[in-house]
Amino acid sequence: MNPTLLLALVLIVGVEISFTAVIWANVIIILISILTMLWQRAPVLAYVRLALVPLIPAVGIWFSIRYFSTTQSVHFAWVMSSRIYAYAFLGGLFNFSTSTSATLASLEQNAHIPTTFVYGMLGAFNFVPKIRSEVSIIRSSAQMRGITLHFWSPQLLFKAIVAALNWSENLAEAMTSHGFSENAPRTHLTIMSTPWWNYLVGGIALIGLQLLLFSGLA
Numbered sequence: 001m002n003p004t005l006l007l008a009l010v011l012i013v014g015v016e017i018s019f020t021a022v023i024w025a026n027v028i029i030i031l032i033s034i035l036t037m038l039w040q041r042a043p044v045l046a047y048v049r050l051a052l053v054p055l056i057p058a059v060g061i062w063f064s065i066r067y068f069s070t071t072q073s074v075h076f077a078w079v080m081s082s083r084i085y086a087y088a089f090l091g092g093l094f095n096f097s098t099s100t101s102a103t104l105a106s107l108e109q110n111a112h113i114p115t116t117f118v119y120g121m122l123g124a125f126n127f128v129p130k131i132r133s134e135v136s137i138i139r140s141s142a143q144m145r146g147i148t149l150h151f152w153s154p155q156l157l158f159k160a161i162v163a164a165l166n167w168s169e170n171l172a173e174a175m176t177s178h179g180f181s182e183n184a185p186r187t188h189l190t191i192m193s194t195p196w197w198n199y200l201v202g203g204i205a206l207i208g209l210q211l212l213l214f215s216g217l218a
Contacts, residue, residue: 007103010094016209022213024212033093037096050092052090053088100122
């Protein structure tokens with residue numbers, strides 16, 4: 001599915017379930033997300049993370065509403081808990097249905113996002129492994145001097161930020177030296193098209209969501 005259309009669909013679904021209190025809508029969204037991830041062959045660890053990471057906030061909000069709220073019911077406690085998992089699995093659906101580079105390319109070509117923003121974001125994502133390596137080097141250098149730097153240490157954060165600023169400046173200079181300009185016409189190695197069935201699937205998904213949310217099914 002086209003990444004821009006998929007992103008818009010995920011955002012619309014997320015916003016709609018934020019203002020409704022239908023448990024079955026959240027459950028069906030979770031099931032559809034799981035089926036999509038199975039189809040995309042997501043690793044088993046991804047399901048474990050999506051099940052465990054939202055567990056504490058989901059359980060916490062359930063107990064808060066169930067035992068400490070005087071105005072809400074048990075039904076609303078389940079709505080809020082299932083909504084947290086629906087958000088998490090929607091993110092998993094999007095993450096395993098497309099890639100970062102494809103999403104940014106689609107946003108540039110289909111949503112006409114400014115190229116400076118798109119290529120800047122792409123550069124930032126590509127810097128993530130380098131930042132991890134730089135943090136490891138900084139910590140190793142500090143340990144050689146008998147200093148232990150934790151992830152919350154100001155010295156570690158400051159040095160990592162300085163390194164990131166230097167890389168961003170080098171990236172900007174590299175883009176300029178390669179003739180990059182904001183409003184110049186550009187060619188693309190991969191054309192991000194939107195097949196007709198993408199609109200069909202998106203329309204069916206939105207219609208089905210409206211039926212779930214407004215059919216009186218709790």
